[in-house]
Amino acid sequence: MSDVSPYRPGLILSLWLCFGMPLMAAPLDEALKPLPAVPTLDPAKVELGRQLFNEPRLSVNNALSCASCHHLESGGADDKPFSIGFDGKPVDTNTPSVFNASLNFKQFWNGRVDTLEAQVVDVVISPVEMGSDWNTVVRNLSAVPAYQAAFQQAYPDGVTAANVQNALAIYERTLLTPRSRFDQYLLGDTEILTTQEKYGYQRFKDYGCIACHQGINIGGNMFQKFGVMGDYFKARGNPVESDLGRYLLTQDEEDRHVFKVPSLRNVAVTAPYFHDASAKTLEEAVDVMFRYQLGRNPSQEDKDLIVLFLRTLTGEWAGKPL
Numbered sequence: 001m002s003d004v005s006p007y008r009p010g011l012i013l014s015l016w017l018c019f020g021m022p023l024m025a026a027p028l029d030e031a032l033k034p035l036p037a038v039p040t041l042d043p044a045k046v047e048l049g050r051q052l053f054n055e056p057r058l059s060v061n062n063a064l065s066c067a068s069c070h071h072l073e074s075g076g077a078d079d080k081p082f083s084i085g086f087d088g089k090p091v092d093t094n095t096p097s098v099f100n101a102s103l104n105f106k107q108f109w110n111g112r113v114d115t116l117e118a119q120v121v122d123v124v125i126s127p128v129e130m131g132s133d134w135n136t137v138v139r140n141l142s143a144v145p146a147y148q149a150a151f152q153q154a155y156p157d158g159v160t161a162a163n164v165q166n167a168l169a170i171y172e173r174t175l176l177t178p179r180s181r182f183d184q185y186l187l188g189d190t191e192i193l194t195t196q197e198k199y200g201y202q203r204f205k206d207y208g209c210i211a212c213h214q215g216i217n218i219g220g221n222m223f224q225k226f227g228v229m230g231d232y233f234k235a236r237g238n239p240v241e242s243d244l245g246r247y248l249l250t251q252d253e254e255d256r257h258v259f260k261v262p263s264l265r266n267v268a269v270t271a272p273y274f275h276d277a278s279a280k281t282l283e284e285a286v287d288v289m290f291r292y293q294l295g296r297n298p299s300q301e302d303k304d305l306i307v308l309f310l311r312t313l314t315g316e317w318a319g320k321p322l
Contacts, residue, residue, distance in 0.1 A: 031205070033216045034183040035100065035265075035315065038176050044154040049171025051150070052164060057140040059086045059130040066123070066168070070098040075269035075322055076175065081277030086131045092242040094277040097270050099317065100263055102173040104220035109275040110246050111223060111260045116169035134161035177266055177315030177322060185312070193312060200309030203302050208294055212261045218313065220263040226274070227257055229295030232288070236278060243276065268311045269322050282307055 052058065053066045069083035070076050076099035082090035093109050101107065107119040124130045124137060141147045142159045155163040182201075184192045193201075204210060213219040223246065226232055233243055241248070246255035259275055267273075272280050279285035286303050290296050314322050 030186060031210055031214050032182075032186065032218055034186045035103075035176055035178045035180075035216060037178070038174050041170050041173060042154065044150070045167050045170045046174055048150045048154050049167040049169070051147075052168050053171055055141075057144075058124055058132065058137055058164075060132040060136065061086055062140075064130055066098070069095045072098075072175070072317065075099065075266050076177075076317075077270045079271075081272050083129075085126075085128045087128075089128065091128050092240065093275045094272060096262060097266060098172060099175050099177045099315075099322075100217055100220075100265050101175070103176075103217040104260070104263065105222070106260050109242075109259050109262075110249060112249055116172050117165045120165045120168045134164075137161065137164060175317070177317050180265070180313050180315040182309075182312040183315065194308075196305060197308050197312050200305035200307070201312075203298075203305050204309055207290070207296055207298065207302070207306075209289070209306070212293070213264050217263040218265055219261045222261050223255075223258050224261050224293075225256075225258050227292050230292045232292040233257060235292075236276070240276075245275075264310060264313055266314050266322055268314050282310060286310075 053070075056062045056065045056068075058065060064084075064086045069078045071078065076097035078095040080090075081094060082092070083095045085091050096109065101119075102116060105111075105114075107113045107116065108122070113119050113122055121134075124132050124134065138159055138161055141151075141164065147159060151159045151163060154167065157163065181192050181197075204213075212222060212224050215221045226245070233239055244256055246258045247253070249255070267285075268282055271282065272278070273282070273285040274288070279288055283303070286306055290298055290303070316322065
C-alpha cells in the first residue's frame with residue numbers, strides 16, 4: 001500500500017473547472033531545470049575533438065577509442081555491464097553516459113576529478129581502460145599528416161597532450177541532449193506529458209527522489225551513500241574494491257560506499273544501472289532506490305508512475321531522439 005496519498009483526478013478536474021486552475025501545469029519555480037542550449041564553441045576544436053573521440057590511437061594498442069564504450073547513437077554509455085578495456089578485460093565499474101557529462105560537478109562514479117580535461121587524462125592512462133601514456137599518444141597523432149594539419153589549424157602549438165585533452169573536452173561540452181519531453185513540459189508545453197506521466201513526476205517529488213536527483217542534470221551535483229536505509233552491499237554480496245566509492249580516494253570512513261549521484265537524463269536508454277551494473281531494468285533500479293535509499297514501501301502503481309516519468313527524460317542528439 002502506498003505511503004503517499006493517492007491523487008484524486010476528479011477533485012483536480014473540479015478545481016480546474018471552477019477556478020480556472022491549470023491541470024497539472026508546470027509550476028513557475030521547479031526544482032528541476034531544462035537543459036541549456038548547446039554552447040557555441042570553436043568549430044575547428046569541436047571537429048578535432050569529434051575525430052579524437054573516435055580515434056583508437058588514444059589507446060596503447062590502437063584497439064579502443066572513447067566511442068568504443070560511449071555509444072552516441074544510443075544513450076552515450078555502453079550496453080555491456082562493464083566495458084572492455086584495451087587488453088580485452090572488463091573495467092571495474094559500469095560506464096556512465098558521456099551525454100550531459102559537462103553539467104556534472106565531478107567526473108567518474110567516485111568523483112575523483114573535477115573537469116572533463118582531467119577525465120580524459122585519467123581514461124587514457126588508466127591501466128584497465130586505454131593503458132597508454134601521453135608521450136605515446138602525441139607521437140602517434142603527430143605521425144598522421146591530417147592530425148598535424150587539424151591541430152595546427154585549431155592550436156598554434158600543434159599536437160600536444162594539453163591540446164588533445166582540450167579538444168576532447170570541448171567536443172564533450174557539445175554533447176547535450178535537449179528537447180526531452182520533460183524539458184518541453186518545463187518550458188511551458190504542459191500538454192506534452194500524459195496525466196500519468198505528470199502524476200509520476202509528482203510521485204518522484206513526494207517520495208523524496210528529488211532530494212538527490214535535482215538541478216539541471218537531474219543528478220550529478222552531489223555525493224550520496226549507496227545504502228542510506230539498508231546495507232545494499234551485504235544484501236548483494238560478493239564485495240569488490242570499487243564498491244568502496246570515494247573511500248578509495250579519501251580513506252575517510254564517512255566516504256565508504258559514497259558515490260556521485262548519477263544524472264537521470266536519458267536513464268531509460270542507459271541500462272544497466274548503478275556502478276556495479278546490478279540493475280538490469282529501470283523498474284529494478286527504482287525498486288533498489290526505494291529500498292536502500294529511501295526506506296519506503298510504495299505501491300506498484302506508484303513505482304510504475306515514476307518509471308513513466310523517468311521515460312520522459314530521454315532527449316535528442318543530432319536532431320533525433322536517443
